[in-house]
Amino acid sequence: MDAATLALDPLRFYTVVTAIGFGLMGLVIAGLRVAVAWTPYRTWLVMLPVVFAALWLGTLGWAALVTIVSIYAFKEFAKATGLYRETLFVLVVYAAIIAMNLFAYLPYYGFFMVAPLWAVAALTLIPILLNRTAGMLQAFALSVVGVVYFAWFLAHLTYLAHAPAGLGFVIYVVLATQFNDALAFLFGKKIGRHHWTVISPNKTVEGSLFALATSVVLAFLNWGIAFPQLPWWGVLAAGVIVGVGGQIGDLTMANVKRNVGIKDFGTLLPGHGGILDRVNSLMLVAPVFFHFMGYFFGAFPG
Amino acid sequence: MSLQFDYQPFPDIDKPLREQLGQYPRVPDITLDVLRSLARWAVIGAMRAQYRIVRRGALPAGERVALLASHHSHLDTLTVLAALPEKRRRQIAALAARDYFFERLPRAIAASLFGMAVAFDRTRYTELRHWARVLEAQREGWLLVYPSGSRKRAEAHDAILFVLAHSGWTLVPVAIRGTAEAWPAGKRLWRPFRTLEVTFGEPLATDSTRRLSDELARFWATGGAADA
Numbered sequence: 376m377d378a379a380t381l382a383l384d385p386l387r388f389y390t391v392v393t394a395i396g397f398g399l400m401g402l403v404i405a406g407l408r409v410a411v412a413w414t415p416y417r418t419w420l421v422m423l424p425v426v427f428a429a430l431w432l433g434t435l436g437w438a439a440l441v442t443i444v445s446i447y448a449f450k451e452f453a454k455a456t457g458l459y460r461e462t463l464f465v466l467v468v469y470a471a472i473i474a475m476n477l478f479a480y481l482p483y484y485g486f487f488m489v490a491p492l493w494a495v496a497a498l499t500l501i502p503i504l505l506n507r508t509a510g511m512l513q514a515f516a517l518s519v520v521g522v523v524y525f526a527w528f529l530a531h532l533t534y535l536a537h538a539p540a541g542l543g544f545v546i547y548v549v550l551a552t553q554f555n556d557a558l559a560f561l562f563g564k565k566i567g568r569h570h571w572t573v574i575s576p577n578k579t580v581e582g583s584l585f586a587l588a589t590s591v592v593l594a595f596l597n598w599g600i601a602f603p604q605l606p607w608w609g610v611l612a613a614g615v616i617v618g619v620g621g622q623i624g625d626l627t628m629a630n631v632k633r634n635v636g637i638k639d640f641g642t643l644l645p646g647h648g649g650i651l652d653r654v655n656s657l658m659l660v661a662p663v664f665f666h667f668m669g670y671f672f673g674a675f676p677g
Numbered sequence: 678m679s680l681q682f683d684y685q686p687f688p689d690i691d692k693p694l695r696e697q698l699g700q701y702p703r704v705p706d707i708t709l710d711v712l713r714s715l716a717r718w719a720v721i722g723a724m725r726a727q728y729r730i731v732r733r734g735a736l737p738a739g740e741r742v743a744l745l746a747s748h749h750s751h752l753d754t755l756t757v758l759a760a761l762p763e764k765r766r767r768q769i770a771a772l773a774a775r776d777y778f779f780e781r782l783p784r785a786i787a788a789s790l791f792g793m794a795v796a797f798d799r800t801r802y803t804e805l806r807h808w809a810r811v812l813e814a815q816r817e818g819w820l821l822v823y824p825s826g827s828r829k830r831a832e833a834h835d836a837i838l839f840v841l842a843h844s845g846w847t848l849v850p851v852a853i854r855g856t857a858e859a860w861p862a863g864k865r866l867w868r869p870f871r872t873l874e875v876t877f878g879e880p881l882a883t884d885s886t887r888r889l890s891d892e893l894a895r896f897w898a899t900g901g902a903a904d905a
Contacts, residue, residue: 454687454689459706459707
């Protein structure tokens with residue numbers, strides 16, 4: 376495969392770059408003997424092939440992965456808040472996740488945008504069907520969060536793949552958000568001094584600003600391959616959306632954890648916590664990135 | 678005015694999947710329940726396609742029933758499941774050795790989904806105290822217990838019988854025949870196209886562990902011939 380082919384195909388490019396980068400990171404961890412990094416590294420060793428396999432399978436594979444991840448993330452949220460005891464509410468949110476990803480996959484823009492309305496309407500019927508009042512307001516409110524965050528927001532990841540250069544968008548948003556997460560954590564640990572929020576007491580001004588700056592640099596570094604059609608201010612916005620949106624998404628779910636009184640949403644991903652601990656930063660980035668690109672560059676069909 | 682929600686996280690949220698699969702009583706889980714149903718239907722279908730399963734004796738009625746089965750083979754649990762009605766199959770939990778079935782995730786998934794297994798730690802004495810509390814607290818449920826603790830031992834352990842006898846559960850002896858030949862211990866593969874027999878006895882008296890042990894041994898030795 377020559378350099379020209381790589382440059383034309385973001386998926387090949389990112390697959391090769393990620394494989395090389397990840398291999399090098401393993402060597403660095405082994406060389407520096409950072410024992411604590413091995414567990415999350417091994418988990419990435421499983422997660423990355425799953426993500427890239429879905430992308431190589433095309434929009435259907437990607438839609439399937441986003442749907443499964445959304446369902447499992449919502450399940451963790453529902454178990455953490457206790458909503459999982461209300462089976463009917465949970466099933467309606469599951470159905471909403473499947474429906475919205477289906478509309479995003481097809482893609483039916485009108486249905487996709489109106490689907491949250493129908494899902495919330497369906498949720499309002501449940502207390503009436505159950506003929507119950509106790510705990511219904513809480514269950515309804517948590518389910519609306521489920522419909523908006525886990526069904527609608529995350530389904531934008533499925534829709535992103537439909538832009539003319541959609542694969543570049545998807546890969547950039549997913550990888551840059553995760554990179555941003557890791558950088559904010561690592562830089563905050565190393566040089567962070569000033570804590571700025573009670574929602575996540577380990578977050579520091581230095582870590583957050585560094586992650587934001589790195590996201591912008593990363594956006595420009597990826598300009599030619601992920602979104603060559605964008606002007607410079609579009610690239611700058613992409614970096615800011617990932618840098619700021621990722622951290623807001625992270626804080627939103629950290630707030631849930633503080634309220635509920637848990638440390639992690641689960642144990643499925645050793646070294647990371649639950650699936651939701653991994654995708655929380657994507658939740659806001661995906662819809663904001665999608666609608667920014669859609670509004671300014673008319674990037675999406677349907 | 679502040680709006681205060683009352684959050685009650687699930688107790689297993691910080692447990693690894695391997696432990697979640699083995700816990701009893703089972704915590705409601707839509708995903709696992711659906712997967713268990715699918716796996717159960719598949720394995721019962723496969724059992725019926727390969728073996729003629731003969732059920733003898735009357736099934737006990739009601740809740741809080743522990744089936745005390747003789748143990749010869751990995752096929753025992755599937756054979757008992759195939760002999761039960763779907764309502765009881767869905768409800769039952771088979772006690773399985775934690776050190777064998779729940780140490781590694783793939784085996785835990787197989788045991789939990791196909792064999793309705795829950796983890797019993799046969800290496801810790803405090804486990805019996807834990808189970809005594811669990812059984813006392815349960816208002817409903819069916820259990821499949823192998824009181825011998827192993828396929829290679831014929832006699833029941835008195836300690837587990839003592840706990841069961843004092844639990845208030847109905848104890849029903851179950852004799853299984855044919856599975857030792859269909860899938861002998863130590864062999865990698867099973868042998869299809871045979872007849873497997875499951876005999877359910879009358880509920881056992883629980884006033885004396887010694888008597889319970891003797892009656893159970895007699896039932897297993899005769900294959901439940903007298904009762905059935």
